[in-house]
Amino acid sequence: MTSSAAPTETLLTVEDLHSFYGKSHILHGVSLSVGRGEVVGLLGRNGVGKSTTLKTIMGLVSPSQGKVLFEGKAITGMPAHKIARLGVAYVPEDRRIFKLLTVMENLRTGLDRQGVTEARKQELLDKLFEYFPRLAERRSQPGGTLSGGEQQMLAIGRAMMLEPKIILLDEPTEGLMPRMVSQISEIIEALHKEGVAILLVEQNVPLTLASSQRVYFMEKGVVRHHAVASELEVNDPIIHQYLGV
């Protein structure tokens, strides 16, 4: 670990996480932390376990060893729906829109929670539609009929409906047109300003360095290196070492 600790109070701590997919050992002791309201990038080549780290935090993969702490409480091994209700939202790599549900119904899966008033629901929707007017236009359309970029907006919007304290964002710009990519970086910025923490897995290095405060580098199922994003250049030797670009 080369650089400074989290600048603020710690929101999420991952300690020595080990996970298996069937018989293959994917995570070999991942440790990282995300501060409250902090955007943290997680970089590494394909197959080093970045997505599995997010899935394990979310409770979708159970770790064989290690701990996940959220706001100081252990959430390791908790079912995903309880983790979601604590304020952890997940935007998976393949978006996983509910294809047969309309845009509005997709959003309702996150909105229809205990203790959310109708007024608050409307507020959340208004705010979302301000960011993504396309979703408002398509609110009655089945999610499966949206374009890739629109599905990505919906996946992020759906996560926002949970009013999360942290969003686990897995490759949000994968396969998107440049115009959409800049829209994604704007929304990350906006969420950051609102105080939502983000753990961002991305292949797009410039975007990751621009959006994040800190970055972790993963290799072969462990975090090897840790840096302050503003101290790194896109062609930094460290980036070459871990990403081979």
Add this chain to the structure above:
Amino acid sequence: MGMFADIPWDIIAIQTVNGIVTGMILALVASGLTLIFGIMDVVNFAHGELFMLGAYIGAVVLVTSGSFWVALVVSTLTVALMGAALQVTTLRPLLGRDPLTTILATFGISLVLQNYALWHFGPVPRKIQEPITGQFELFYLVYPWYRVLIAVLSAAIIGGLYLFLKYGRYGVWIRATTQDRFMAQAMGIPVPWVHTGVFAIGAGMAAASGVLFGPLIGINHAMGLDWVLKAFIVVVVGGMGNLGGSIAASILVSLLEAYAVILVGYIYVGGQPLSPALAVVVPFIVLIVTLLFRPTGLFVPTPK
């Protein structure tokens, strides 16, 4: 087709009514089955026994309360609760395992329930008195209003289920869970309880159809088998897990069977007409043809 030309059209009309009525009851049994399969990939072999228990509980409550409608409601709720308990104790621990384990588990439940019913209620069939006994004339037949009432009630229950799935908060949860269990859970939907709820709804619907159908047949411990077999056929024909498909298939299969009852009487083998009882093979023929030519189901627009 010349030999069928002299079939009186009033017989065809009567068989059409019969086919639709039977189809609606079958649809009620099958929609619970297909809902459960769609959401948790569980082929519920105990569905027929829930139907049977529903009929028995209905018969018992009818005797004590004197009201068919009280019997219908009490039986539906009781069996729904039993379904929830069965799901929590037997199926929830098996989630994510080989589907074979759930088939064996539900088959085991069906044997236990059948033999429990035999032990508790005895081998003599019971009867439920229908709530309305009026009849009307359908061409040369006197046709009981009750049969029409069953069709209407089945349609109402299925319609209610549809509206609930379409507009209800939990309906959205159920549809989201059916499409992507893991993503639904990541959105904070309590998927294990959604499964339990759906199993309870399916069980309740089986019980309701048992009570509704009780007046037309004798209630006995093995009555579930016939119905669940046909329900399985329409669930496969309609496309596994596809609610609308199961309903369409129920009506299609029942109509074909009703028409076959007439048609076989016009087919002569060795100078004798075939027995109308042969019509029972029709659903199986439909099943085999479906599996041969469109194994994903007849009413599925685009196979997954």
